[in-house]
Amino acid sequence: MxxxxxxxxxxxxxxxxxxxxxxxxxxxxxxxxxxxxxxxxxxxxxxxxxxxxxxxxxxxxxxxxxxxxxxxxxxxxxxxxxxxxxxxxxxxxxxxxxxxxxxxxxxxxxxxxxxxxxxxxxxxxxxxxxxxxxxxxxxxxxxxxxxxxxxxxxxxxxxxxxxxxxxxxxxxxxxxxxxxxxIGGILGLDSVAEPPRDHPCAGRPDYVVPQKCVRPKEFAPARVESPGRAPKNHREQQVWYAIDHANEVWAAEAPGGFMWQMPKMPWAFFTDVARWSYDEMRHVQLGARRLDAWGFEMGVDYPMVGDPVDAIYEQGGGPLELLALLYYFEKDAPAHRMVTKKEFTAMDDTDTAIDTDYDWADETIHLKYGFTWLQHIVGASKPDELKALVERAGEMWNTWIAERWARGEDGYGPFMERIEARISATAAGHER
Structure with missing residues (x-):
C-alpha cells in the first residue's frame, strides 16, 4: 500500500x-x-x-x-x-x-x-x-x-x-x-583533487608565535615605552598617559598569541581573549589619536615597543607568565582609571577623560578574564599558587624595567628630547 x-x-x-x-x-x-x-x-x-x-x-x-x-x-x-x-x-x-x-x-x-x-x-x-x-x-x-x-x-x-x-x-x-x-572549496561542494604536495610552498614547518613584538622598520628603535620620570605639569601628564595608551598594542598581541599557544582551552577562553585583544587595540587607537592631534608622530616622537613581552621572554618566562603579567597590570587598573578620569576632567581635558572612562569599563571586564583563566589553568583549589604566579610575573617586569634604566639601556633619550620640544612648542603657541 x-x-x-x-x-x-x-x-x-x-x-x-x-x-x-x-x-x-x-x-x-x-x-x-x-x-x-x-x-x-x-x-x-x-x-x-x-x-x-x-x-x-x-x-x-x-x-x-x-x-x-x-x-x-x-x-x-x-x-x-x-x-x-x-x-x-x-x-x-x-x-x-x-x-x-x-x-x-x-x-x-x-x-x-x-x-x-x-x-x-x-x-x-x-x-x-x-x-x-x-x-x-x-x-x-x-x-x-x-x-x-x-x-x-x-x-x-x-x-x-x-x-x-x-x-x-x-x-x-x-x-x-x-x-x-x-578540497572542493570551504564547504566541499565542488570537485576534489589531490592537494598540491609538489608545490614549492608545500611542506613548510608549523608556525611558532615569536617572542618579540615586531614594529615598522621606519620607527626609531627603543626598549621602554614610558618616560623615566613623573610628569612635571598637566601637559606632560596628558602626553605621558597617551603614550602609555598607544603602547598597549603588546596587550593586544599577547592574548592573540595565547589563542595559538593554548589550543586546548575551553571555547569561552577564545571568545574572551578575542575581545580582550580588540579592546586593547582600541585603547592604542585612542592614545594615538590624541597624540596625532597634538602633533606627535608615532614611532618618531614617541617610542612604540613591547617591553612587557620582552621582560617575560628574556627572563625565561612563557605564555602563562605573560598572562599573569597582563592580570598583574589589570588588577589595579579600574581604581587607577577612576582617579585618572577625575584628574583629566579637573584639567578640562574631556577627550582624555572620556577615553579613560571607556578604558575603565573595558579593564573591569579584563580583570574578570584574567582571573577566570589563570584560575582555570592553575586550579581553583590553589589560590596561593595563583597569587604567587602573579607576583612572580610582576617581579619579572619590575626587575627588567629597573635594569634597563640602571644600565642605560632604555633608549629613551632621543624621544624625551623630542617630546619636551613638542610640548614646549605647543605651550608657546598657546601663549601667543
Whole structure:
C-alpha cells in the first residue's frame, strides 16, 4: 500500500543533518581564521596592517560563536561541534599561519581564505530553506554584512605593503588557492583533487608565535615605552598617559598569541581573549589619536615597543607568565582609571577623560578574564599558587624595567628630547 501525499511542493533544501554539517564547516573556518589572525599579529610589521586585524578576529569570534550555537541547536543533544572535523578542510586551515612576513600571510587571508568563506556562506543560503532554517540565514546575512566592511579594511592592509613583497608572495597565494580548490572549496561542494604536495610552498614547518613584538622598520628603535620620570605639569601628564595608551598594542598581541599557544582551552577562553585583544587595540587607537592631534608622530616622537613581552621572554618566562603579567597590570587598573578620569576632567581635558572612562569599563571586564583563566589553568583549589604566579610575573617586569634604566639601556633619550620640544612648542603657541 502506498502513502497518498500532496504534490506541487518541492524545492532543493538541506535537511537538519546536512545543515549542521555545513554550518560546522563554516564554524571551523571562522574559528581558525580568528586563531590565525591573532597568532600572527605580533609579527606583522606594517602599522596599517597591525592596526586593524584585532577587530577582524573579534568579529570572527562572534561569528564562530553564533555558528557554534546554531550547530548545537540543530544537533541537540549531540555536543560534537569541536571534534571530527573534515580532515581536508582542517589541513588547509593549518597552512594559513605558514605564510611568511606580512605579504604572504595577509594575501592568504584576504585574497584566498575570506573570499572562499564568503562563497561558502552564499552557497549555504542558496540551498537553505527560508522558513525552516531561518535562524541560520539570519546569522549568515549579518556575517556577510560584517564581511564586506572587513574586506574593505583588508584591501587597505594589502595596499600598505611593499609591491615587491606582494609580487613575491603571489606564489604563496597560488599554493593556498590550489589547496582550497583541491578540497572542493570551504564547504566541499565542488570537485576534489589531490592537494598540491609538489608545490614549492608545500611542506613548510608549523608556525611558532615569536617572542618579540615586531614594529615598522621606519620607527626609531627603543626598549621602554614610558618616560623615566613623573610628569612635571598637566601637559606632560596628558602626553605621558597617551603614550602609555598607544603602547598597549603588546596587550593586544599577547592574548592573540595565547589563542595559538593554548589550543586546548575551553571555547569561552577564545571568545574572551578575542575581545580582550580588540579592546586593547582600541585603547592604542585612542592614545594615538590624541597624540596625532597634538602633533606627535608615532614611532618618531614617541617610542612604540613591547617591553612587557620582552621582560617575560628574556627572563625565561612563557605564555602563562605573560598572562599573569597582563592580570598583574589589570588588577589595579579600574581604581587607577577612576582617579585618572577625575584628574583629566579637573584639567578640562574631556577627550582624555572620556577615553579613560571607556578604558575603565573595558579593564573591569579584563580583570574578570584574567582571573577566570589563570584560575582555570592553575586550579581553583590553589589560590596561593595563583597569587604567587602573579607576583612572580610582576617581579619579572619590575626587575627588567629597573635594569634597563640602571644600565642605560632604555633608549629613551632621543624621544624625551623630542617630546619636551613638542610640548614646549605647543605651550608657546598657546601663549601667543
Amino acid at each position: 502506498t502513502t497518498d501525499t500532496f504534490g506541487n511542493f518541492s524545492r532543493p533544501r538541506h535537511d537538519v543533518d546536512r545543515s549542521a554539517s555545513l554550518l560546522k564547516h563554516l564554524y571551523l573556518v571562522e574559528r581558525e581564521q580568528m586563531r590565525a589572525l591573532a597568532a600572527k599579529h605580533i609579527g606583522i610589521e606594517s602599522w596599517t596592517a597591525k592596526n586593524g586585524p584585532p577587530r577582524h578576529w573579534w568579529l570572527a569570534s562572534r561569528h564562530a560563536d553564533s555558528l557554534r550555537e546554531r550547530v548545537l541547536e540543530l544537533r541537540y543533544p549531540r555536543r560534537d561541534v569541536d571534534k571530527d572535523h573534515d580532515p581536508g578542510l582542517t589541513a588547509f586551515l593549518g597552512e594559513l599561519t605558514k605564510g611568511g612576513a606580512d605579504a604572504e600571510f595577509l594575501l592568504g587571508i584576504y585574497r584566498v581564505l575570506r573570499p572562499g568563506l564568503a562563497a561558502g556562506y552564499r552557497a549555504y543560503v542558496a540551498e537553505a530553506d527560508p522558513i525552516a532554517d531561518a535562524p541560520s540565514i539570519y546569522q549568515i546575512e549579518h556575517i556577510l554584512f560584517d564581511y564586506e566592511r572587513a574586506q574593505a579594511d583588508g584591501e587597505a592592509f594589502l595596499a600598505s605593503l611593499d609591491p615587491a613583497s606582494v609580487e613575491v608572495a603571489m606564489r604563496w597565494v597560488d599554493y593556498l588557492s590550489r589547496s582550497l580548490e583541491s
